[in-house]
Amino acid sequence: MSDPSLKPPASNQPLRPPQLMAPAGSGGGLQLPVTAPQKLNSNGSSASGSATGNPRNKCALKPGYSLMNWIRLCNSGADLSGTGGRLVPVSRTELARHNKIDDAWMAIRGRVFNVTRYMDFHPGGVDELMRGVGRDATKLFDEVHAWVNYPQLLGKCYVGPLKDNETKPAKESPQITNVILQPPEIVPRFDWIQQRSELTLIFYTRSLANPGLVVRRKDLQQLSVRVLVQHNWHSFDFQLTNNVEWPPKLAKIGSETGKIELVFVKEEAEPWPTYGTHVSNRLDSSRLHDETFEYEVVHSKDFNHDSFELCLQSVGQKVLMVLPAGYHVDIEVPLEGRVIQRSYTPVDHTYLRLENIRSSRSECLHFLIKRYPNGPVSSHLQKLETGSRVHWSAPRGSFQLSDLTAHRNILLLAAGSGLTPILSLIQPILKRNTNRIESLQLLYFNKTNEDIWLKEKLHELHTDDERFSCTNYVSQSEDNPQRIALELLAPLFQKNQPERCTYVLICGPSGFNTAALDILSQLDVKANQIHVFRG
Numbered sequence: 006m007s008d009p010s011l012k013p014p015a016s017n018q019p020l021r022p023p024q025l026m027a028p029a030g031s032g033g034g035l036q037l038p039v040t041a042p043q044k045l046n047s048n049g050s051s052a053s054g055s056a057t058g059n060p061r062n063k064c065a066l067k068p069g070y071s072l073m074n075w076i077r078l079c080n081s082g083a084d085l086s087g088t089g090g091r092l093v094p095v096s097r098t099e100l101a102r103h104n105k106i107d108d109a110w111m112a113i114r115g116r117v118f119n120v121t122r123y124m125d126f127h128p129g130g131v132d133e134l135m136r137g138v139g140r141d142a143t144k145l146f147d148e149v150h151a152w153v154n155y156p157q158l159l160g161k162c163y164v165g166p167l168k169d170n171e172t173k174p175a176k177e178s179p180q181i182t183n184v185i186l187q188p189p190e191i192v193p194r195f196d197w198i199q200q201r202s203e204l205t206l207i208f209y210t211r212s213l214a215n216p217g218l219v220v221r222r223k224d225l226q227q228l229s230v231r232v233l234v235q236h237n238w239h240s241f242d243f244q245l246t247n248n249v250e251w252p253p254k255l256a257k258i259g260s261e262t263g264k265i266e267l268v269f270v271k272e273e274a275e276p277w278p279t280y281g282t283h284v285s286n287r288l289d290s291s292r293l294h295d296e297t298f299e300y301e302v303v304h305s306k307d308f309n310h311d312s313f314e315l316c317l318q319s320v321g322q323k324v325l326m327v328l329p330a331g332y333h334v335d336i337e338v339p340l341e342g343r344v345i346q347r348s349y350t351p352v353d354h355t356y357l358r359l360e361n362i363r364s365s366r367s368e369c370l371h372f373l374i375k376r377y378p379n380g381p382v383s384s385h386l387q388k389l390e391t392g393s394r395v396h397w398s399a400p401r402g403s404f405q406l407s408d409l410t411a412h413r414n415i416l417l418l419a420a421g422s423g424l425t426p427i428l429s430l431i432q433p434i435l436k437r438n439t440n441r442i443e444s445l446q447l448l449y450f451n452k453t454n455e456d457i458w459l460k461e462k463l464h465e466l467h468t469d470d471e472r473f474s475c476t477n478y479v480s481q482s483e484d485n486p487q488r489i490a491l492e493l494l495a496p497l498f499q500k501n502q503p504e505r506c507t508y509v510l511i512c513g514p515s516g517f518n519t520a521a522l523d524i525l526s527q528l529d530v531k532a533n534q535i536h537v538f539r540g
């Protein structure tokens with residue numbers, strides 16, 4: 006029998022009209038986040054905004070069900086938990102009984118919430134929220150939007166802790182285990198919003214999925230967007246309602262949310278009835294293996310005594326490419342009738358000394374390249390003049406940002422030009438809100454002081470966020486040659502030390518990588534705590 010005191014609140018009846026509710030209270034109630042751009046209806050009026058301030062809105066909420074209305078309801082004194090203010094421990098059996106639209110409970114991280122009244126306020130819609138009711142929805146919640154501040158939004162809906170004292174099934178059947186071991190494929194979901202003068206195409210992947218992007222302009226209304234997520238490519242071919250300008254005003258990938266936003270400026274500033282149409286497909290990745298992209302040099306300049314910066318944009322400005330963090334492209338160079346390839350990870354333009362405004366534009370990719378006397382690719386690239394052409398592959402890599410989720414103290418080991426993939430990870434790791442990082446330590450190894458890249462920039466990063474630190478080591482120093490060694494790394498892995506590193510990312514020449522792996526194995530660091538970037 007279910008406990009009669011745990012019945013859904015009487016107020017599950019239709020909501021009181023919002024204007025009858027008390028205004029948002031001042032004392033510790035919910036706060037309204039910063040307002041975001043809003044979705045325009047075809048008549049140009051605005052639909053409701055997003056609860057986290059993101060300019061997305063899966064469902065146009067009914068009038069009277071905006072975030073503001075929810076805050077009012079929360080502060081109105083209504084019994085949203087349905088328990089009359091009592092905290093009631095909830096068994097899993099009890100939780101399972103509350104699985105209906107008018108009686109909906111949900112457990113997240115061991116806490117049970119009555120989401121019945123939140124149903125129509127949920128920006129993802131009623132059907133989505135219903136997927137999590139009557140059960141422990143922690144995993145589902147995190148997969149969709151781990152960043153949503155549910156304790157704050159659902160504070161008044163808290164029923165009580167989830168009791169975990171029930172007998173668990175003895176053993177899961179082998180089939181079930183298999184299903185759990187294979188993570189479900191992420192298929193990007195498309196959405197769009199508009200303002201009078203802008204159109205935003207949105208692709209939702211998954212939290213920390215670290216997607217990449219290739220956008221190709223066919224003409225002012227036809228675009229091909231390819232999303233790379235977990236080694237799979239998904240294509241979206243668009244026929245837009247009207248013309249947009251190229252390149253997009255913004256191409257943004259939320260490293261934590263896995264959300265991709267492409268903001269285009271409309272040629273004519275007016276509301277569109279719809280974005281247009283699109284056809285989507287999952288692509289056969291093996292067929293893309295031989296695909297190359299043609300880029301041309303827009304800027305090339307010495308960076309230090311043996312390295313240079315190179316900025317390239319797609320020929321005819323047709324392509325915009327954003328790589329997943331930690332990924333590279335293979336640049337191809339013709340040599341004596343053959344084609345040879347080397348891997349390079351682009352760097353953010355803010356790391357370079359660009360003077361040319363054009364080269365900081367979003368459709369350009371920037372590289373920091375070390376010149377090796379016997380390196381045919383780096384020597385070839387250095388000789389290129391403005392307008393010279395280069396071919397490279399689609400983004401490649403095996404790094405999974407989600408592997409780092411459980412780790413709060415991360416060590417970065419880089420040598421020489423191996424710094425570039427590491428650079429692409431620093432911001433995504435530091436910006437992570439889920440299981441926030443405590444320390445991100447970079448040990449950067451070079452031959453001489455002159456070889457060290459970005460000394461000041463990395464110091465600035467440390468000044469901006471003290472969780473990040475960079476220590477330089479030089480091997481060709483007369484008084485104190487420093488190399489990667491057991492004594493150097495051992496203190497970072499000492500047991501019982503709160504800042505003990507639990508994950509290591511390594512990138513350098515093969516000798517350096519091998520030495521690092523050898524030392525880490527002596528320190529008992531397991532293979533699943535290490536990622537090596539190999540070019």
Ligand code: HEM
Nearest residue numbers: 055056057059063128129133134137142146150155158209
């Ligand atoms: C566990 C079941 C749930 C599912 C399947 C679900 C699904 C969704 C979906 C599909 C969206 C649209 C945007 C996106 O893809 O991220 C969304 C947005 C949102 N959901 Fe949920 N949701 C669930 C539970 C909840 C709960 C319990 C809350 C209460 C705090 C919540 C609050 C929100 C908010 C605030 C947004 C807007 C996020 C933003 O704009 O950044 N969701 N949800």
